[in-house]
Amino acid sequence: MNREQISAAAHARHPIAAPLDDASVRSLLDRAAPRGGRLLDLGCNTATWLIRALTDRPGLRGDGVDLDGGAIARGRAAVAAAGLSDRVDLHIQDAGAFTSPEPFDLVMSVGAAHAFGGLLPTLAAARGHLAPGGAVLVGDGFWEREPGRATLDAGFAADEYTDLATTVARVAADGWTPVHAHVSTRHEWDDYEWSWTGSLAQWGIDHPEDRDAALKAADEHRDAWLGGYRGTLGFVTFVLRQTP
Template sequence: MDRQRISRLAHADHPIAAPLADTTVERLLERAVPEGARVLDLGCGRATWLQRILALRPDAVAEGVDTDGAALALGREESRDRGVGDRLVLHEGDATAFTAPHRFEVVLSVGAAHAFGGLLPTLAAARRHLAPGGRVLIGDGFWEREPDTPTLGALDAVPEDYADLATTVDRVVADGWTPVHGHISTLQEWDDYEWSWTGALERWALDHLEDPGAVPAHRAAVEHRDAWLKGYRGTLGFLTLLLRPSLLPPSTPR
């Protein structure tokens, strides 16, 4: 079973593909998206963020780009069911190479930094699409504590893949951005997300024993659960930042 299908099945119960509670998502979007905004999601998956935005802001319009055509088809169907499909355009393709004839007041990319090669390259991509005075909502990992060998093995990572929280924010600021809001995912948000991820896969496998994908889905759930519980739980954090391009002169922290 390919990774994209596994991801679609795993997010059945938690369509926001990040360790963020629904109330957190609502608060972030209230702050991030002004009335009448044109919004872009780079790596949108099934466009759950964009559907939430369009429901929240009836005069907003949105576009998303992702390589997973099946997820985009699901997003189009869901957006029609929610009555927001006429304000949503989804593009199948590589988000790193996406171009548009206009710019956007809000650019999102939450949990998709791997597609760009890291946090700062993701911000560089977002900047290319951002209208003057616009905002970026971005989410990526950081080290809550120094990772040990089991954690790195579980994530197939090296220590340099992430930094600690303060260093992560410092790098964003040094890259020319001003944080105007942020959220650090709680352990409960992480646990809810991981139980949803593994549980949805296991449920699908048990309900589709005749499907050739049942055993691979079960194995993927077990491997993911082990990686989480025996590896990165409490070590890998998740930070969501609302950013604006820096216009003020830099200051030296005390």
């Protein structure tokens, strides 16, 4: 199994690829999404954010960008099933290279900052697509506490994130004003990680051809989470406006 196949199996029962429950997603969209206009999701995966944003907002149109062709194919099927094909366009390409002749009223990128090299580069990319008066919905990690050796051994670098206060200060210094934010709870984290590892393990059990690879990946991820970054890595999702 390659990385994309592992991710698809792991997110089968938790299509939001971040530690956010349905109520949090709904609340964030209520805060950020306009009733009409244009949305862009950079790193859209299977277009779940776009589908949820557009379902109750008939005046919205959306574009999603992701390099994973398999995820885009599944997203197009989900968009069609939701009856939104006439309002959503999905693009297979590098989100950092995407261009559009028109700006967007909301730019989203939740859990995809690695594709841009971090939170501030993600915001720089979003700024280039944003219409005057628009908003950005962005989610990324932060350190709940100083990472110890177990967290670093799980594959993280000490300077990969900062604490929440420093993260907010850096965002503000970059010209953004937080108008809302959600810090994922321990329950949201645990639900996400158990779903990730459990869904992947289920796939391995049910698909003998992928069994060894799937169970190995699930075990390694679970060990890194429980023995490494649980309680240390946090996740914050901001609704941002550009500071005048």
